[in-house]
Amino acid sequence: MLPRIKICCISSIEEAQTAIQYGASALGLVGHMPSGPGVIADDLIYNIARSVPPPIGTFLLTSETFVEGIIAHHQKVLTNTIQIVDALQEGSYQQIKNALPGIKLVQVIHVLDERSVDEAIEISTQVDALLLDSGNPNLQIKVLGGTGKTHNWLLSRKIVAQSKVPVFLAGGLNPENVKEALETVQPFGLDLCSSVRTDKKLDVIKLEAFFKAALG
Helix, strand or coil: CCCEEEECCCCCHHHHHHHHHHCCCEEEEECCCCCCCCECCHHHHHHHHHHCCCCCEEEEEECCCEHHHHHHHHHHHCCCEEEECCCCCECCHHHHHHHCCCCEEEEEEECCCHHHHHHHHHHCCCCCEEEEECCECCCCCCECCCCCCCCCHHHHHHHHHHCCCCEEEECCCCCCCHHHHHHHHCCCEEEECHHHEECCEECHHHHHHHHHHHHC
């Protein structure tokens, strides 16, 4: 089965249309973050999400860690999916689902060590998908994505093998390593941002090269 590909850091309706045209099945729309690329205003996330046809996933990347904050953030933008980029600190995933029926929940796991594997497997029983990335929420200024760096794919493979839900792989993917990533990790989907951009803008040549390498 071919992997689903999510293009993150979408910054305009035009970029959304371009990503879809080249084959993206999901788009990442980055809300306020402590660091990292691609942050856009909530009203722009709302406008982009409204412009996207229904089969395409629109992922709100939120750094909120309390249930009430996550719900409030989503109600401003109305995407069909919420990507929680940090650990949930208060409340439960079920509370979010009860408040926002029909909205999919994706939890990001920053793959650091074996503890990340245990965390991912436990959380996979409570969300609709996992996304494995290369950030580090333990730093003084949290890094919650957009690093352009790979992590230990063997740990990610362990997560994929035991997860109860589909798993996206993120972090440093490019045309040169994507086949190895797919063979090693065997994820449901791929997620990328920096490797398909030039001067922070979506680059159609890089986009085409990645899709060809990943799906060809």
